[in-house]
Amino acid sequence: MQKKHMTKPQQKRTLKTRANLISAAKHIIDKDNFEALRVEDVISIARTAKGTFFAHFKDKDALMDIIIGEKIDAYLDNLEALPSPKTISDILNAFEPLVQFMASERYVFDLIIRYSGAAQIDQIGHIATTFGRQTTILESWLSEANFRNDISPELQAEGIQAFMIQAIALKFCELHNSQSINDRFSLYLNAWLKPIIAH
Amino acid sequence: MQKKHMTKPQQKRTLKTRANLISAAKHIIDKDNFEALRVEDVISIARTAKGTFFAHFKDKDALMDIIIGEKIDAYLDNLEALPSPKTISDILNAFEPLVQFMASERYVFDLIIRYSGAAQIDQIGHIATTFGRQTTILESWLSEANFRNDISPELQAEGIQAFMIQAIALKFCELHNSQSINDRFSLYLNAWLKPIIAH
DNA sequence: CTCCATAATTGACCACGGTCAAATTTCACA
DNA sequence: TGTGAAATTTGACCGTGGTCAATTATGGAG
Numbered sequence: 395m396q397k398k399h400m401t402k403p404q405q406k407r408t409l410k411t412r413a414n415l416i417s418a419a420k421h422i423i424d425k426d427n428f429e430a431l432r433v434e435d436v437i438s439i440a441r442t443a444k445g446t447f448f449a450h451f452k453d454k455d456a457l458m459d460i461i462i463g464e465k466i467d468a469y470l471d472n473l474e475a476l477p478s479p480k481t482i483s484d485i486l487n488a489f490e491p492l493v494q495f496m497a498s499e500r501y502v503f504d505l506i507i508r509y510s511g512a513a514q515i516d517q518i519g520h521i522a523t524t525f526g527r528q529t530t531i532l533e534s535w536l537s538e539a540n541f542r543n544d545i546s547p548e549l550q551a552e553g554i555q556a557f558m559i560q561a562i563a564l565k566f567c568e569l570h571n572s573q574s575i576n577d578r579f580s581l582y583l584n585a586w587l588k589p590i591i592a593h
Numbered sequence: 594m595q596k597k598h599m600t601k602p603q604q605k606r607t608l609k610t611r612a613n614l615i616s617a618a619k620h621i622i623d624k625d626n627f628e629a630l631r632v633e634d635v636i637s638i639a640r641t642a643k644g645t646f647f648a649h650f651k652d653k654d655a656l657m658d659i660i661i662g663e664k665i666d667a668y669l670d671n672l673e674a675l676p677s678p679k680t681i682s683d684i685l686n687a688f689e690p691l692v693q694f695m696a697s698e699r700y701v702f703d704l705i706i707r708y709s710g711a712a713q714i715d716q717i718g719h720i721a722t723t724f725g726r727q728t729t730i731l732e733s734w735l736s737e738a739n740f741r742n743d744i745s746p747e748l749q750a751e752g753i754q755a756f757m758i759q760a761i762a763l764k765f766c767e768l769h770n771s772q773s774i775n776d777r778f779s780l781y782l783n784a785w786l787k788p789i790i791a792h
Numbered sequence: 793c794t795c796c797a798t799a800a801t802t803g804a805c806c807a808c809g810g811t812c813a814a815a816t817t818t819c820a821c822a
Numbered sequence: 823t824g825t826g827a828a829a830t831t832t833g834a835c836c837g838t839g840g841t842c843a844a845t846t847a848t849g850g851a852g
């Protein structure tokens with residue numbers, strides 16, 4: 395199976411094996427963390443051979459992409475259920491759980507960054523998809539909220555993502571981590587969405 | 594040597610070995626690229642043992658940090674020699690060579706991101722230092738140029754860095770790479786430094 | 793010049809992600 | 823139910839980064 399098109403598997407066995415591998419991986423991640431996951435541990439729990447793992451997932455990161463993407467999707471589900479935010483503070487609150495997750499492990503953050511944009515059309519994965527979804531949600535919020543009208547909601551959304559990443563990145567940095575992620579993110583969003591220009 | 598303080602090496606032998614390793618690495622990078630560098634090739638050219646390599650550099654990435662940091666520093670030297678830019682276009686032109694380098698290889702970009710903020714004081718490396726330097730240069734430019742006065746030059750500088758990274762990241766992304774890095778960066782900087790708000 | 797503490801080097805060895813030809817299982821069809 | 827082509831699984835093997843106890847070179851004191 396997989397390789398190129400990742401079309402439907404033809405045997406049910408496949409689904410079972412795949413589910414076993416993923417649930418073994420989740421078990422390890424719950425017990426320890428993402429960084430601690432070893433392919434050998436996954437296959438040992440799932441009782442499969444190493445080759446099977448790589449027949450199902452292109453590499454270890456591809457499995458991570460699936461699991462992390464699933465998590466991000468769950469956060470976005472909650473986000474979408476929220477009423478359209480009207481203030482910057484609303485936006486910050488809405489994103490806080492997701493931001494917290496992205497900042498939970500250096501390893502997770504790095505992987506999300508690396509996977510947030512796919513290098514080829516046929517390798518657009520879960521994380522890349524969630525970033526697209528994030529943009530869509532933000533765009534609809536921003537076109538209702540009316541912070542700035544000199545630039546498109548799309549551009550505003552891209553900026554928010556850039557600042558979100560910057561806020562998290564600086565959190566991992568010894569020189570800058572005196573300020574909390576949210577304080578910094580808030581600073582950025584105010585400057586980005588509500589500039590005060592004297593004319 | 595090294596381990597904690599990385600104080601002056603006590604034997605001249607050390608300097609020679611280190612120089613050999615670094616020049617071997619640069620040779621490989623020139624011939625191929627950063628991604629292609631293998632520790633075994635470096636030590637084979639430098640005629641040392643593997644253990645020696647890791648006595649000099651914590652890991653492969655630490656060597657990369659040094660070489661890439663040196664490159665970035667050279668670009669910043671040129672940047673600093675320039676007259677203080679007055680327009681966004683000036684800023685873009687000034688940064689173009691550096692941006693081009695950061696975008697030259699996915700591997701390089703990922704490593705720069707990972708090393709741009711050190712996780713601990715005693716592991717602040719070359720790349721992290723260059724990011725500090727970049728901020729300083731930008732701050733001085735921005736305080737002269739007077740784009741926005743509602744936020745500090747420091748905050749403006751952080752925003753520029755965030756957008757620079759975003760512009761490069763999207764370049765690596767199949768979904769967004771129709772637009773050039775500079776076009777995108779330009780779009781961001783105009784929206785960031787020259788917002789037009791109707792009052 | 794000799795001695796020796798300590799800095800520097802060495803290379804066999806390990807960890808872990810990833811590959812692939814061969815073996816096994818599945819299932820559509822007769 | 824039997825059969826064979828295709829899907830799936832297997833595990834020995836490889837590449838490469840990284841470790842560490844043992845060995846060797848250095849240079850200052852006597």
